[in-house]
Amino acid sequence: MNHPDTHPNAADHIIDRALHQLGSAEPRDGINNRILYRLRQAEFEPAPHAIAAWPRLALASLAGACLCATIVIGTVQHSHAVAAQNHPVLPILRQQNGVATASSTHISAHPVIAPQGGGRSDQHLGQGRANVKPGTHIHGGDGIPVPPRVQ
Amino acid sequence: MSFAPAFIDARTQTPISTWQAPALQTTMVDSTEAIAALVEEYSATLYRVAYSVTRNVAEAEDAVQEAFVRVLRHREKLGEIRDHRVWLVRIVWNVVLDKKRRAKIRPETDDIADHSRSLRASGLAADQNAISSQQYQRIMALIDQLPRKEREAILLSAVEELSTAQAAEVLGTTESSIRSRIFRARRILAELLEKEGIER
Numbered sequence: 001m002n003h004p005d006t007h008p009n010a011a012d013h014i015i016d017r018a019l020h021q022l023g024s025a026e027p028r029d030g031i032n033n034r035i036l037y038r039l040r041q042a043e044f045e046p047a048p049h050a051i052a053a054w055p056r057l058a059l060a061s062l063a064g065a066c067l068c069a070t071i072v073i074g075t076v077q078h079s080h081a082v083a084a085q086n087h088p089v090l091p092i093l094r095q096q097n098g099v100a101t102a103s104s105t106h107i108s109a110h111p112v113i114a115p116q117g118g119g120r121s122d123q124h125l126g127q128g129r130a131n132v133k134p135g136t137h138i139h140g141g142d143g144i145p146v147p148p149r150v151q
Numbered sequence: 152m153s154f155a156p157a158f159i160d161a162r163t164q165t166p167i168s169t170w171q172a173p174a175l176q177t178t179m180v181d182s183t184e185a186i187a188a189l190v191e192e193y194s195a196t197l198y199r200v201a202y203s204v205t206r207n208v209a210e211a212e213d214a215v216q217e218a219f220v221r222v223l224r225h226r227e228k229l230g231e232i233r234d235h236r237v238w239l240v241r242i243v244w245n246v247v248l249d250k251k252r253r254a255k256i257r258p259e260t261d262d263i264a265d266h267s268r269s270l271r272a273s274g275l276a277a278d279q280n281a282i283s284s285q286q287y288q289r290i291m292a293l294i295d296q297l298p299r300k301e302r303e304a305i306l307l308s309a310v311e312e313l314s315t316a317q318a319a320e321v322l323g324t325t326e327s328s329i330r331s332r333i334f335r336a337r338r339i340l341a342e343l344l345e346k347e348g349i350e351r
Contacts (some may be wrong), residue, residue: 012341014290015344016284017308018282018290018291021282021287022202022203022306022309023309024197024311025202026195027195027212031212032191034212035216036190038219039186039220042224107208134328150283
């Protein structure tokens with residue numbers, strides 16, 4: 001690409017000359033022979049494996065996988081240790097091993113007590129409204145309207 | 152010198168010439184000759200492209216060699232290439248940018264003696280319009296301060312064998328974009344020179 005050196009000012013003249021000199025650089029004698037020799041050598045060199053060009057990525061992936069495995073194993077072992085300390089029933093379940101245990105149904109460390117007053121299963125519909133049995137303990141702030149008096 | 156690679160006979164483990172190996176595919180020989188022809192035709196152009204970035208004789212030649220090695224490894228694509236010049240320039244351009252990124256090649260390492268030698272080789276030393284080596288080095292230092300896009304455009308534009316359209320193809324942009332970048336680059340360079348006391 002040629003830039004006609006028609007600019008009268010000194011700065012543009014210097015820029016043009018510098019670019020012209022840069023673009024006119026000549027290689028050392030015998031460059032073609034050296035290239036052909038290099039190609040001849042390259043014929044017998046194995047092509048670099050794609051993964052060898054990404055050693056950092058490979059190492060980082062391996063480190064991440066090891067970290068994830070450590071976290072999962074540690075979590076499973078911890079859950080086993082906590083369960084073994086608290087509940088006599090759980091020793092049966094402790095026979096299970098493996099990652100699946102961590103994702104299986106969770107057993108509470110403390111027995112679950114059913115709510116007093118029957119709970120939701122005692123509600124029944126009447127005249128289009130859900131009636132709550134008298135005597136059912138309703139916690140303050142639950143926003144449940146006062147049931148109509150049964151007549 | 153023709154490029155006649157030797158191949159190893161698997162049975163005797165002795166090198167054999169391409170011309171003597173009966174089982175070698177014709178395509179292998181054809182691609183070898185094609186690569187040799189590309190070397191003959193484009194090595195100087197690729198050298199100037201590489202030199203425009205590296206400003207170092209040895210690094211530029213190494214980049215050209217590396218570019219042709221890549222061509223050798225992808226020789227099956229030779230038949231598909233429409234414009235070999237642009238394809239090769241793009242390869243060597245990526246090679247020098249990779250090298251520069253990894254090795255942090257500093258243009259200041261360019262030997263002024265090498266620059267003077269290249270001037271003599273091209274006949275520019277006798278040109279009364281040739282600028283001094285110090286001025287040349289100063290301009291190169293200012294070019295390195297340009298934003299990346301403008302810098303790449305003006306460096307490629309310096310290679311006379313490349314048209315604006317071809318430079319645009321190498322950089323993956325449009326011809327008008329290249330012209331705009333070159334214009335901006337020259338304006339910035341002129342302003343920087345003006346600060347140094349050289350009148351516009």
